[in-house]
Structure formats: structure tokens, C-alpha cells
Amino acid sequence: MAEYGLTPEEVLYLAAVTGADTFYGVPDMLSGLSDQELKLKVVEIESGLNERGYLEEDFDGNKSITPELIGIIDLCGKCERFLCFERERIGEPQHSRIYFLKENNACKMEYQGGRYVFSETDFPGIRKEIKQEMPLRETEKKKEGAFTLPYEMLEKASTLIKRGSVRKGEDLMEEEGAPAYMSQVVSGGILSKADFYSLLFMDLRREEDPGCSIQCLQGDMLIAVDYEIKDDEGYVQFSIVDREDLLKKVEIGFEMIDCTQEEAFC
Numbered sequence: 001m002a003e004y005g006l007t008p009e010e011v012l013y014l015a016a017v018t019g020a021d022t023f024y025g026v027p028d029m030l031s032g033l034s035d036q037e038l039k040l041k042v043v044e045i046e047s048g049l050n051e052r053g054y055l056e057e058d059f060d061g062n063k064s065i066t067p068e069l070i071g072i073i074d075l076c077g078k079c080e081r082f083l084c085f086e087r088e089r090i091g092e093p094q095h096s097r098i099y100f101l102k103e104n105n106a107c108k109m110e111y112q113g114g115r116y117v118f119s120e121t122d123f124p125g126i127r128k129e130i131k132q133e134m135p136l137r138e139t140e141k142k143k144e145g146a147f148t149l150p151y152e153m154l155e156k157a158s159t160l161i162k163r164g165s166v167r168k169g170e171d172l173m174e175e176e177g178a179p180a181y182m183s184q185v186v187s188g189g190i191l192s193k194a195d196f197y198s199l200l201f202m203d204l205r206r207e208e209d210p211g212c213s214i215q216c217l218q219g220d221m222l223i224a225v226d227y228e229i230k231d232d233e234g235y236v237q238f239s240i241v242d243r244e245d246l247l248k249k250v251e252i253g254f255e256m257i258d259c260t261q262e263e264a265f266c
Contacts, residue, residue: 004054004069005115010203011073013045018070020077025084025098025109026116056136072107072118076100080082081257083126087133090193095133101257122256134250134265136243139221146239147178151227154236161190178238185219194219201253212253216246 006014008029015023033041046063049055057063079100088094097110099121121129149157151175161169166187172182188194195218202211215225217238224241227234239248 002068004072004118004121005112006118007045007115009041009049009168010045010049011116013042014065014070014073015077017065018074018077023077024079024082024100026115069118072120074155075102075105075107076109076118078102081201081203083130083202083253083257085130085133086195086196086198089190090195098186101148104125120178127254130199130250130254134247136197136216136218136222136246138243139218144240144260145174145182148235149173151234151236157187158190161187166191166263170237178223181221182223182238182240185217185221185223188219199250199253201256203256212249212256214246214249214253216241222246 003039011023011026012028012030015026015092030041032037046055049065050057054066054069055063056066079102081101083099083101084097087101095110097108100107100109101123104123106121106123106126108119108126110117123146153172157169157170157172160166160172161223169190170178170180170183170187173186176179178186187195189196197214197216197218201213202210204210213227217223217225222241222243224239224246226237226239228237229235
């Protein structure tokens with residue numbers, strides 16, 4: 001299976017060639033450049049693509065991109081559905097990738113060492129990879145519990161914890177109603193001492209409820225992380241969840257991006 005490694009600028013250049021208005025997951029590295037700077041950047045991008053055999057130029061100066069690569073970028077830039085997956089395990093570097101889907105076709109974009117690596121895949125392959133990447137282990141069983149923090153309060157606790165005042169940060173969460181054992185898992189997540197998983201399923205064809213977001217921390221127990229807005233203020237809720245219930249939510253997300261019947265996404 002062919003793989004294509006591209007810089008952010010190269011991705012945006014190729015997306016512009018295909019006429020895509022947006023490209024999810026890639027920061028805009030070209031806005032703010034003057035016309036002269038942009039022209040120089042395009043020359044640099046085309047030179048880099050040419051060196052790797054991704055772009056060819058004939059005797060008349062006409063440029064063409066490798067058909068397979070331009071097809072991948074076109075699919076990603078004009079996708080109907082996508083799945084964004086992030087995973088950060090203790091002692092391992094963060095893994096981040098997006099799966100783009102359009103009709104029955106799919107591509108994977110994975111961030112690796114400053115480049116975005118693209119390859120073709122399919123929906124069964126996506127399901128298999130995610131299940132392998134999320135081997136959520138059984139955790140300690142405790143009574144159900146949940147607590148909610150205003151986002152600003154969580155940022156304050158996070159700042160204290162990152163600066164070494166772990167106990168003060170946990171105390172702040174506990175003053176807001178967090179059980180001690182849960183505040184410890186949350187502080188572990190802040191310090192990268194707990195595993196973190198995040199999935200965002202999006203069906204861009206849906207006018208209502210287009211997305212499904214799942215985030216969780218796994219220390220001695222499994223904690224789901226949910227966000228909500230009330231009275232224009234953001235809140236974060238942490239709640240103990242059962243492993244099987246969490247995986248059922250993941251399956252619901254898969255069903256969302258796998259649906260192909262029009263009546264399913266009006």
C-alpha cells in the first residue's frame with residue numbers, strides 16, 4: 001500500500017489544487033503571507049514534491065500531480081464523514097490520526113514527525129485499527145460517581161498541578177465535589193500519568209447532531225470526560241464508566257460514520 005508523506009504546506013497546496021475549501025486536521029501555514037512570499041512558497045513546495053516524484057512537469061511547463069496522491073487529497077478535502085482519533089499512553093508519544101470517508105472510499109492521515117502520512121484504507125480496516133489501539137483494560141471497581149467543574153476552574157487546577165502543586169490542584173477539584181480517588185485520576189491525566197483516549201465521529205451530511213465525541217482517562221479506574229455549555233459558560237464532567245458501556249458508545253460512533261442510507265441522516 002502506497003504512503004505519501006507531506007508537510008502541512010504541501011497538504012494545503014494540494015488541497016487548493018483539488019478545489020477543497022477546508023482540510024480538517026492540518027493547520028493553515030499559508031495565511032498571512034504576502035503575494036510575493038506565497039509565490040516563493042509555492043515554488044518551494046513544487047520543488048519538494050518534484051524531488052519525491054509526486055509532481056511532474058512536461059516540456060511545455062505543465063505540472064501534474066501523481067494521480068493516486070491527488071485522488072487521496074481530493075477525497076480527504078471533500079470527505080462526507082471523518083473520524084479523529086488521539087491516544088496518549090503513559091511513557092509513549094502521542095498518536096494522532098484522522099480517517100476520511102466519502103461514499104465507499106476511505107483514507108488515513110497520520111501525523112508523524114512533522115509530516116502528515118496519507119494512505120488508502122477501508123471502513124473494516126478503520127474499525128480493526130481503532131479496536132487494536134483502544135485495548136481498554138479492566139479497572140478497579142468503585143461505586144458510580146461524577147463531578148462537574150467550570151472549565152476555568154479546571155484550567156486553574158491544571159495550572160497548579162503542572163507547576164508541582166498537585167495536592168492544591170486536587171483540593172480545588174475536591175472542593176467542587178470530586179471524590180479524592182477521581183481527582184487523583186484527573187491529576188494523573190494532566191501529568192500524563194494516566195492513559196488518554198479521544199475519538200470524534202463526524203457525519204458532515206447531517207444537519208442535526210452531526211458529531212459524537214468520546215474522551216476518557218484510564219488510571220486505576222476508567223473515567224469518561226464530557227463537555228457542555230450552560231448559560232454561555234463551559235463545564236467539564238468526569239464520571240466513572242464501565243469498560244463495556246464505553247465500547248458500546250464507540251460502536252454507536254462507528255454506526256454514525258458507516259451509515260449509507262439517506263433516511264438515516266436527514
